[in-house]
Amino acid sequence: MAAGEANLLWYQYLLRWDGGWYLQILRDGYSYNGNDLVQQSVNFNPLYPLLCKPLVLFGVAPGAALVIVSNLLIFIAVPLLLKLIREDYGDEVAYYALAALCFFPTSLFFSAGYTESLGLLLIVSFFLMLRRRRFILASLFVGLALATRLMSMILLPPLLWELWRAYSKDLRRLVRVGVVCLLLATSGFWLYVVYLWAAFNRPQAIWTTKRAWHGSGGLRELFEVLTLQPFQHLADVWRVGLLPETIAPWFFLLFAVLFLVFRKLLPPAYSLYVLGALLMPYILSSGNAGFVSFTRYMMLTFPVFIIMGEAFKKRVWLGLTVVSLFAAMMFMYAALYAQAYWAG
Numbered sequence: 001m002a003a004g005e006a007n008l009l010w011y012q013y014l015l016r017w018d019g020g021w022y023l024q025i026l027r028d029g030y031s032y033n034g035n036d037l038v039q040q041s042v043n044f045n046p047l048y049p050l051l052c053k054p055l056v057l058f059g060v061a062p063g064a065a066l067v068i069v070s071n072l073l074i075f076i077a078v079p080l081l082l083k084l085i086r087e088d089y090g091d092e093v094a095y096y097a098l099a100a101l102c103f104f105p106t107s108l109f110f111s112a113g114y115t116e117s118l119g120l121l122l123i124v125s126f127f128l129m130l131r132r133r134r135f136i137l138a139s140l141f142v143g144l145a146l147a148t149r150l151m152s153m154i155l156l157p158p159l160l161w162e163l164w165r166a167y168s169k170d171l172r173r174l175v176r177v178g179v180v181c182l183l184l185a186t187s188g189f190w191l192y193v194v195y196l197w198a199a200f201n202r203p204q205a206i207w208t209t210k211r212a213w214h215g216s217g218g219l220r221e222l223f224e225v226l227t228l229q230p231f232q233h234l235a236d237v238w239r240v241g242l243l244p245e246t247i248a249p250w251f252f253l254l255f256a257v258l259f260l261v262f263r264k265l266l267p268p269a270y271s272l273y274v275l276g277a278l279l280m281p282y283i284l285s286s287g288n289a290g291f292v293s294f295t296r297y298m299m300l301t302f303p304v305f306i307i308m309g310e311a312f313k314k315r316v317w318l319g320l321t322v323v324s325l326f327a328a329m330m331f332m333y334a335a336l337y338a339q340a341y342w343a344g
Contacts, residue, residue: 011067013338018044019066019113025049026062032200036208042200043209045192047147048115066113074110077121078102084128085306088267096319097302097309104305105244105251105329106296106344108337115148119300122148126155130162130269135177138162139184147188150206151297154276158269159185214285221288230286244333244343248291252282255298262307270303277301296344 015023025041026049032042048069055065078098085094101107109116122145129138142159145152163181167174189206197203224230234253236246259266259274266274281297298304312319337343 009061009063011064014067014112015063016112016337016340017342018115022049022052022066022113022115023063026052026056026066030199032196032202032205032209034200034202036205036211039212040205040209042196042205043213045115045146045148045150045188046195047144047188048118051118063113067111070113070117071111073117073121077117077124080121080128081124081302084124084131085302085309087131089306089309092313093306093309095309096312097305099319099323100308100312100326101299101302101305103323103326103330104299105247105326105333106299107330108334109296109299109344112337114296116296116299118148119145119152120302122152123155123300124302127158127269127273130158133162133166135159135163135166135181136184139181142185143187143189145188146186147192150189151277151280153189154273154280156182156185157272157276161272162269210284214288222283225283225286230282230290233290244295244336244341245290245292247329248294248344251298252278252291252294255301255304258304258307262310265307265310266303270306274301274303292342293344 021041021044025044025046030041030046032040049066052062052065052069055068056062060068081101082094082098085097089097106116110120111117122141126138126141126145129135129141138159142152142155145155159181160178163174163178167177193203193206196205202208231249231253233246233249237250240246255274256278259271259278263271263274277297277300281294285293308319308322312322333343
């Protein structure tokens with residue numbers, strides 16, 4: 001154990017990696033020195049630390065506030081997701097899907113100082129509103145999701161698809177409602193851009209700071225992505241051993257195969273969301289960083305867990321086996337993460 005580790009409070013073991021950045025933001029605010037090749041706090045969108053700030057103002061330690069908020073939000077998100085899945089697939093599929101999600105190896109991040117709990121809550125709320133054709137509220141949840149994590153722009157295609165389905169026969173109303181919805185849906189992005197402009201005179205930092213994590217995004221990396229070279233990392237599990245970063249490409253492949261084979265089980269809005277959740281990180285990150293965080297990213301693609309739920313409903317033995325395996329892996333991931341090893 002490293003020096004000083006023995007003096008950590010229990011919740012500080014849940015503040016590794018990205019959690020440390022959110023802790024810094026909550027304590028000291030954002031900082032930016034203009035060097036996009038160095039990791040900067042402005043890479044992390046502001047909604048999560050903003051939600052934690054009131055607890056700090058009432059005397060709660062910043063680290064504890066991050067953990068408390070994450071755990072409160074996941075307790076709200078899970079029943080809402082259960083409700084969403086039940087409405088279309090029934091109780092049995094919903095419970096199996098939730099079991100697979102809650103015991104998924106990276107589900108530890110729902111309790112850590114990460115945005116996964118908030119992200120899941122906003123994504124589920126978006127689809128609940130979208131299903132009821134309450135497009136203004138759905139757009140508001142997209143805006144909040146974009147204020148949480150930039151990857152949430154994958155919610156825009158499902159929103160636009162459902163708007164088209166609802167108003168394609170009335171183009172004037174489609175344009176009118178569509179413009180309002182797009183303004184709301186992208187508001188989280190633009191408001192953060194305005195803040196970066198006002199605070200650091202670098203509105204483009206919302207994009208450019210990603211280079212320190214994911215590389216330059218140049219033609220070489222694009223070529224590697226298009227020629228599927230990142231999948232060479234599938235062999236890492238034999239070369240390096242069974243670790244979260246070597247398992248990650250296999251989880252990505254599993255989710256991609258499940259979606260491609262069983263996509264007809266999903267409505268178009270879910271399919272668009274899963275497609276975006278698979279393609280966006282693959283295109284933007286895998287050329288430089290490989291699949292290191294993909295198991296955590298995939299955790300929020302709840303429609304794939306619906307596919308699992310359908311399979312487990314028909315083959316209970318398969319569900320018990322997979323969920324048990326997920327649970328065992330979750331304990332491994334949690335132990336590694338608590339000791340500051342990379343776990344997603």
